[in-house]
Amino acid sequence: MDWLLLIGLVVLLIVGGAASFFLYFFIARTKKEFRATQPDLRITNLSAMNSGDVLTLYPELENVGPGVAYDCVMHLGGWEGNFAVKKVYPRGPRYEKHVVSIVLGPEAPIRVKPISNGYLRLRYQDRWEQKYERWYPVAQVRRGEIPPYNPQIDLEHPDLTEPHPSVWDMRKFLRNISLYG
Structure with missing residues (x-):
């Protein structure tokens, strides 16, 4: 039973680490795309x-x-x-x-x-x-x-x-960009 718990914990850490890695890059890419459309x-x-x-x-x-x-x-x-x-x-x-x-x-x-x-x-x-x-x-x-x-x-x-929208709002804004706007 101890080995099964240890293997489950290691798998959970690997999956959690990979998910946090992809989440970090998703957030960074969204912020970069949003900043690339802002006026100054x-x-x-x-x-x-x-x-x-x-x-x-x-x-x-x-x-x-x-x-x-x-x-x-x-x-x-x-x-x-x-x-x-x-x-x-x-x-x-x-x-x-x-x-x-x-x-x-x-x-x-x-x-x-x-x-x-x-x-x-x-x-x-x-x-x-x-x-x-x-x-x-x-x-x-x-x-x-x-x-x-x-x-x-x-x-x-x-x-x-300046406004400070959340990452979710940034993503929503970026998804609603008109091709002619």
Whole structure:
């Protein structure tokens, strides 16, 4: 009886080890395939033009990820407008950079009064309508003239808010990919 128990235990360990090995590679492959379809929208360049009291910022939006970014919206705290584009494609035949024009007059709130927590928010979705947000910190540089502040956007240290679906959800998303989407 002891030999039978020992053989059963060894067989169970071998089957369990093989199953965990295949499960590990299944999960790793699913995560890799899912990451290969996600967009990564960023501001890659920022230029500014000062004309009298009007400051115009020109951030360049670029999708550096492999997937298409949908319903992109950019908003600067203390600026009344926003920028929206339906699709931003990754590098390839439909690739293009989008240049946004943010006009800040002398009466813009971000230039007139101090703002404690300034931000430039870039929001977009992937093909499964999962929301991503990239927050760029904005500081105000004090000047000695009117308007008293100029915004300074830190492109090096953004915060990213992204979804974290389970492996099961990733697999479900990947199985429902349209050939024409």
